[in-house]
Amino acid sequence: MGEFELIRHYFAAASCAQGGEGVALGIGDDCALLAVPPGEQLAVSTDTLVAGVHFPDPCDPFLLGQRSLAVAVSDLAAMGATPFAFTLALTLPTVTADWLQAYARGLNQMAQACDVALVGGDTTRGPLSMTLTVFGRVPCGQALTRGGAQPGDWLCVGGELGNGAGALPLVLGQRTAEPDIAEPLLAHYWSPRPQIDLGLALRGKAGAAMDISDGLLADCGHIALASGVALHVERDRLPLSKALVAFLGRANAAHAALSGGDDYVLLFTLPSVRLMALQAEGWPIHVIGRVVAGQGVALLDSDGHDITPKIRGYQHFRETP
Numbered sequence: 001m002g003e004f005e006l007i008r009h010y011f012a013a014a015s016c017a018q019g020g021e022g023v024a025l026g027i028g029d030d031c032a033l034l035a036v037p038p039g040e041q042l043a044v045s046t047d048t049l050v051a052g053v054h055f056p057d058p059c060d061p062f063l064l065g066q067r068s069l070a071v072a073v074s075d076l077a078a079m080g081a082t083p084f085a086f087t088l089a090l091t092l093p094t095v096t097a098d099w100l101q102a103y104a105r106g107l108n109q110m111a112q113a114c115d116v117a118l119v120g121g122d123t124t125r126g127p128l129s130m131t132l133t134v135f136g137r138v139p140c141g142q143a144l145t146r147g148g149a150q151p152g153d154w155l156c157v158g159g160e161l162g163n164g165a166g167a168l169p170l171v172l173g174q175r176t177a178e179p180d181i182a183e184p185l186l187a188h189y190w191s192p193r194p195q196i197d198l199g200l201a202l203r204g205k206a207g208a209a210m211d212i213s214d215g216l217l218a219d220c221g222h223i224a225l226a227s228g229v230a231l232h233v234e235r236d237r238l239p240l241s242k243a244l245v246a247f248l249g250r251a252n253a254a255h256a257a258l259s260g261g262d263d264y265v266l267l268f269t270l271p272s273v274r275l276m277a278l279q280a281e282g283w284p285i286h287v288i289g290r291v292v293a294g295q296g297v298a299l300l301d302s303d304g305h306d307i308t309p310k311i312r313g314y315q316h317f318r319e320t321p
């Protein structure tokens with residue numbers, strides 16, 4: 001099958017490639033054309049996933065299709081943007097009908113869950129990798145950035161932490177577990193749910209926001225730096241799933257929550273007057289600490305002692321000291 005036939009058959013024909021709100025022209029020309037209503041801005045983010053680095057190779061292509069789009073859309077959720085379109089640049093070592101069919105099905109399913117249209121891409125031969133660019137809309141001036149945290153704000157997360165990192169030994173086949181432990185952890189790894197609705201609910205309310213992809217402490221560092229504040233994380237407030245604690249034990253589960261990547265849960269700061277109202281509306285908001293004057297990130301035990309670990313999150317290109 002040639003390049004153009006492959007694009008037509010697996011991607012242009014998918015239901016997620018049939019356009020949608022904001023898509024003036026989709027797949028088939030030299031560019032897609034996207035429309036943003038007056039008074040709104042275009043939010044754009046790109047993510048690359050490389051086989052053997054961001055996912056095991058081989059792996060289930062259906063699950064990979066879901067995951068590759070979910071992690072990209074999570075960045076739009078973190079900005080309080082409404083996702084509406086994406087492109088897919090796919091590099092494949094060989095063309096295998098079964099693999100493409102399953103990948104496109106997983107992608108399509110996540111696209112429908114996130115209400116985004118596939119509007120273009122690129123298809124090349126080489127070591128397996130994919131780059132997804134996602135597009136969202138946000139009213140001018142209302143995007144949630146990393147820079148708005150204020151001393152006195154609560155530090156919050158939108159869900160349980162550590163499940164992505166906890167799932168890794170299962171994903172890599174290094175360990176096994178009973179279904180009641182393995183299933184929720186694997187589901188979290190392979191089909192994370194971008195917190196789009198929470199991002200929209202936080203518009204105009206959160207001080208700073210981002211999604212946790214490199215580990216809680218490392219990502220807190222980004223907010224602290226961008227906002228010019230210090231963040232205090234309280235270890236005993238970290239929301240840990242039952243499955244994670246049963247799988248790793250409490251101490252290792254806390255370690256996964258603090259330093260493991262792949263959570264794709266929102267991390268944000270909230271003025272105290274906003275917290276109760278949002279929780280009363282039913283949003284899954286967990287307070288994990290406080291914003292204070294100063295700089296950097298500290299981890300505190302229940303007595304307020306500083307127990308900050310040295311190693312934080314995953315960084316590509318970081319040399320060992």
Ligand code: ADP
Pocket residue numbers: 007011012026027028029030031088089090118119120121122123
């Ligand atoms: P060009 O050579 O002009 O860059 P291509 O021949 O690479 O265009 O692609 C033809 C059309 O198919 C374009 O509209 C492009 O966006 C789309 N396309 C290519 N690869 C993919 C893909 N993997 N998924 C979705 N659309 C794709």
Ligand code: MG
Pocket residue numbers: 029030
């Ligand atoms: Mg062209």
